[in-house]
Amino acid sequence: MTDQSVPTLEDEDEVATRPGLEIRGLYKIFGPSPSRWIGAVKAGMTKTDLNRRHGHVLGLTDISLSIPPGRITVIMGLSGSGKSTLIRHINGLIAPTAGEILFDGTDVCRMSAAELRGFRRSRTAMVFQKFALLPHRTVLENTRYGLDIRGVPRAEAERAARRWIARVGLGGYENSYPSQLSGGMQQRVGLARALATDAEILLMDEAFSALDPLIRLDMQRILLELQEELHRTIVFITHDLDEALRLGDRIAILRDGRLEQVGTGQDIVLRPANDYIAAFVHEVNRARVIRLSAVATPLAETEEAPRLALPDRLVLEEAAREMLAAGAERALVVGPRRRPLGIVRIGDLLAGMVRPSGRPPTDQAPTGPRGKP
Amino acid sequence: MASACWGLPDAFCQFPAMDGKSLLLMRRTIDGTFRDIVRSWSGAIDAATAPLQIALNALERAFTSTPWIVVLALVLAIVWAGSRSWRIVAGTAVAMLAIGWFGLWRDTMVTLAMVSVCTAMAVVIGLPIGIAAARSDRMQRVINPVLDVMQTLPSFVYLIPVVVIFGIGKVPGMIAVVIYAVPPMIRLTNLGIRLVDAQVLEAAEAFGSSGRQKLWNVQLPLALPALMTGVNQTIMMALSMVVVASMVGVGGLGKNVLQAINNQFFTLGFLNGFALVAIAIIFDRTSQAFGQRLQQYRGAAHD
Structure with a gap:
C-alpha cells in the first residue's frame, strides 16, 4: 500500500501549488445605474429597500469565497439565490458592481475584453444546464468547439475531441447531431466539450438539473470518476442538496445573494450555521450523506490495521453494508489511491446515522458564513 | 357656410390649408433645387452607374442569346441542386416549356436576369445591415422606421426621385426593385439573429469566441431559417416590383403587362402574368427546399 501512496502525495503537491480562485467582497446590483x-x-441598505425605493435589484451581497484548486466546490441555493449570477462572474460573463475575483494573481473583473477572451479560451470551460450545444454541428464538431476557437490545428483538435468523446462514453456517436441524442447523452457532449480544452477551471451551471434522476446519478458518477484523475478546479452550481452533498468537496450555501455557510458536506449537515440551513438539512438521510471520513477516528499506532479497507468517500450506509457483508467490526478508511486515513467501527457508523434530537449542541460552534472546514 | 359648421368658427370647419400660391412656390423650389443638384452631379452619377449598366446588359445578353436548351438545362440543374426533388424539377421543366411555347421565352429571360441581379444585390446589401441592426439596439431604432417608410411608401412614389436622379432605363429600374426588395432581408436577418438561443450564444461566449466567431459559428447558422425566409421574400418582392419597374424602362414580362394594361389586351396580360407566377413558384419552391435541406439536423429530433 505504501508504494501506491507515493503518487498520491505527488498529486496533492501538484494540486496545492496550482492557483485557486479567490472571490473577495463581491457585490452585484442589477439596474440602470x-x-x-x-x-x-x-x-x-436592504435588498427590499433598494428594489422598492430605487428600482434596482441586489443580486449578490458581499460574497467572499476561496475556491481551492483541484477540488469540487458546490454553490448551492434555491432559485433566485444568485448562484447562476455568481458563477458567471468567474469567467466574466457578468461584471460585478464591486469586488474582485483573483486567479493566478490577476483580477478577472479588471481584465480587458481581449484578456477576458484569452482567459476564457485557455483557463476556463463551462457546462450549461440546457446543454447549449450547437444544433447544426455533430458531436465531434461540438466537442472540438473550444479548441477551434483557440485556433488549435484541425487534426490535433479532432484527436483530442475523439479521446474525450470516448472518455464520457459516447464513442460511436461522433457524427450524430445533438437532436439525435437523449438529454443525458447531450450533456455528456457538453462535458466532453468543456474537458477537451484542458482548462483548469470547470464551471458547471446546474449541469445535471435538467436530467432525469437516474441519468443524473449516472452523470454525477462520471464526473466524480473523471475528477479522481483530472483534479480540475470545479465550481458546480446546484439547487439540489443531495447533489451538493454527493459531489462537493466544499459546499457554499447561497441565500438571497448572501453566503450563509461554507464548509464540507459533513460540516453543513453536522453543524448547520443557522436555522435556515438547519431546516435545509433536516430531512437529509444522514446515512447516505455523511461519509466515512466524517466518523473515522485516527488509527492508534499500537492498533493492528483491520483487513477490510473502505474508501473515505463511501457514505455510512454503503460502509455499513460492506462491513456487514464482510462480518467486520472495524474497517480501515482509505483516501484516494488507498492512502490510509483512519479507522471506523460499526458503532461509529450508527452514531453518525442518527440525527441528534433537538437543536445541534451549542458547544460545537457553527463554522459561520465564511468558516473554513 | 357658417351655418353648416355647427356654429363653430370657420377655421375649425374648413381646414386652414396653406394657400395655393405658397404651396406651388414650395413645390417649385424643392423640385427646382433637386433638379439643379442632380444636373450638376449628372456626370458623376452617370459614371457611377455605368459599370452597373454594362454588367446588367451583359447578363441580360447572356440570358437571352444563349440557346434556350442550354438555359433550360442550366435552370433545371440549379433547381435540382437546390431542391433535390424530382417533382420540383419536373414542374419547372413544364412551366419553362409552356412559357417558350407561348412566345415569352425572351421576355422571361430578361425578367429572370433582372430578378437574379436584384435579389443578389438585395441580399448583399440587406444581410450586413440586418446583422448591424441585430447587434445594436440603437442601430435597430434607426433602421426600423426607415424600413417602415420603405415598405409603406407606394412604390410609384419613390420611382419619381429614382427617375429624376438616374433617368430611364435598367439601372434606375434595378435600384427601385432593390429598394423595394431589401426590407424583408434586413428585417428577417435582424429578427433571426435576435432570436438565436441565448444559451448557445452564452456558451460560445464562455469558450472565448470573438464577435466574428460568434457570428459565423452561432448566429448566422442558427438564424438560417429566418435568413432563407428573407431571401425567399426578397425574390417574391423583386418579382412583383419588376412589373412596376417596367414603367421606368425595364424590359421583359413587366413591359408586356404594362402594355396589356394600357391597351386592354386581356390575353397578353394574363399570359405574361402567369409566366411571372410560374417563375415565382419555381424560385419559391427551390429556395424553400434548399433552406430545409440545410437544416436537416433539426428534423432528426430524438423524441
Missing part, C-alpha cells in the same frame, strides 16, 4: 447605490448597499 448600479454604481450609484453601491455605497448605500455596502452601508447596509
